[in-house]
Amino acid sequence: MSEALCNRIVNRIETNGPMRFGDYMAMALYEPGLGYYVNGLHKFGQTGDFVTAPEQGQLFARALARQFDALAAQIGPDWTLLELGAGSGALTRDLLSNLDQPPARYLILDTSAALREIQAETLSVLPDELRSRVQWIATPPTEAFEGVTLANEVIDALPVSVFERADGTLFERAVTVRENRLAWARIEPATRLVEAVAALQSRLPETLREPYVSETCLELGGWIKTVTEPLSRGLALFIDYGYPRAEYYHRQRSGGTLVCHYRHRAHFDPFVWPGLTDISAFVDFSLAAEAGAEAGLELAGFTSQAGFLLALGAHEFVDQADDERERIRLAAELKRLILPAEMGEKFKVLGLARGLNGNIPGFDLASQHHRL
Ligand SMILES: C[S@@+](CC[C@H](N)C(=O)[O-])C[C@H]1O[C@@H](n2cnc3c(N)ncnc32)[C@H](O)[C@@H]1O
Structure with a gap:
């Protein structure tokens, strides 16, 4: 699998010259039949990556369900949930099972056909009445809806461009072949990348130090606009690992944020086993919030995953466990979700709203929007 993808990448580089990293990441993750997210190999959970x-x-789903029930109370029973990048379908299944007021329509938009099949299998345990509310769609709905747009760990999988500042010059990092291996190369940056780096630099408190390597997602603004366009009233939630801009481009983070996962090991070499290894980048949440504003959405809140889940009372579920064994299991699960050294602080929640009056309970405890 990886060999076939590698050959295709190498052929393309030999024909066209060094490949921009964003194009490489797109091939490594999404090349039809071969890319990481589309090749049908197992990725999620203890036996995946x-x-x-x-x-x-x-x-996680039970806490989110509280947030969405609060919204459904405002919007009414005919609400829609659009989930982007549903992975194994675990979140879909557990949201539908735990919502007091399940959405009238639960739309899933996922670019991977292989994962769409796995999602359908995961959802087969649901009663027909709930399962029949789920529809898979290939593009965002053209008709407006009221409700929720949700993306958990999706933005980190959007291809990024890598830039390098050195010797007073801005370079774009590309992929070439050296001694029969994929390797980094410097090329002249695309105009869009030059503009994006200038824009982010103008919003930073100090000039980027040299040498400095980092990345930016040129597609993020367009993607957020597209996926939130149909939301006529409601909340868009983006949950992911990431930082506000000043922390993302901090002088000490001079090597960027690319991270790869293979069988529960994190590493930082995106050229190892393309197609078998997940490649991702942290999310610049300031950029995401600005994209939301450009798309006409209001900032509903920004906080850590820990702040969000605790505001929704995730800890109460531990006390409500049926027996001691379950209580211990839930306490361990809660720790993984909220402890700072686990997912609690690294993961953030960005809420963008349109036309809502009431408050958003998930942001009640510890909103950090001033950090964006
Ligand atoms: C890291 S997984 C997260 C899965 C799931 N949300 C979870 O939390 O377990 C990323 C998911 O996003 C999907 N994906 C990647 N790019 C996408 C895009 N542009 N639009 C929709 N889904 C996308 C992948 O196929 C995959 O299902």
């Missing part, structure tokens, strides 16, 4: 919050157990 990484464990996302919904894969830990039901606490």
Whole structure:
């Protein structure tokens, strides 16, 4: 699998010259039949490469369900939930099982056909009445809806461009072939990248030091606009690992934030086993919030995953456990979700709203929007 993808990448580089990193990441993750997210190999959970919050157990979904029930109370029973990048379908299943007021329509938009099949299998345990509310869609709905747009760990999988500042010059980092291996190369930066780096630099408190390597997602603004466009009233939630801009481009983070996962090991070499290794980048949440503002959404809140889940009372589920064994299991799950050294602080929640009056309970405890 990886060999076939490698050959395709190498052929393309030999024909066209060094490949921009964003194009390489897009091939490594999404090349039809071969890319990491589309090749049908197992990725999620203890036997895969990484464990996302919904894969830990039901606490994450149960807390989110409280947030969405509060919204459904405002919007009414005919609400829609659009989930982007549903992975194994665990979050879909557990949201539908735990919502007091399930959405009238639960739309899933996922670019991976292989994962869409796995999602359908995961949802087969649901009663027909709930399962029949789920529809898979290939593009965001053209008709407006009221409700929720949700993306957990999706933005980190959007291809990024890598830039390097050195010797007073801005370079774009590309992928070449050297001694029969994929390797980094410097090329002249694309105009869009030059503009994006200038824009981020103008919003930073100090000039980027040299040498400095980092990345930015040129597609993020367009993607957020597209996926939130149909939301006529409601909340868009983006949950992911990331930082506000000043922390993302801090002088000490001079090597960028690219991170790869293979069988629960994190490493930083995106050229190892393309197609078998997950490649991701942290999210610049300031950029995401600005994209939301450009798309006409209001900032509803920004906080850590720990702050969000605790505001929704995730800890109460531990005390409500049926027996001691379950209580211990839930306490361990909660710790993984909220402790600072686990997912609690690294993961953030960005809420963007349109036309809502009431407060958003998840941001009640510890809103950090001033950090954006
Ligand atoms: C890291 S997984 C997260 C899965 C799930 N949300 C979870 O929390 O377990 C990323 C998911 O996003 C999907 N994906 C990647 N790019 C996407 C895009 N542009 N639009 C929709 N889904 C996308 C992948 O196929 C995969 O299902």
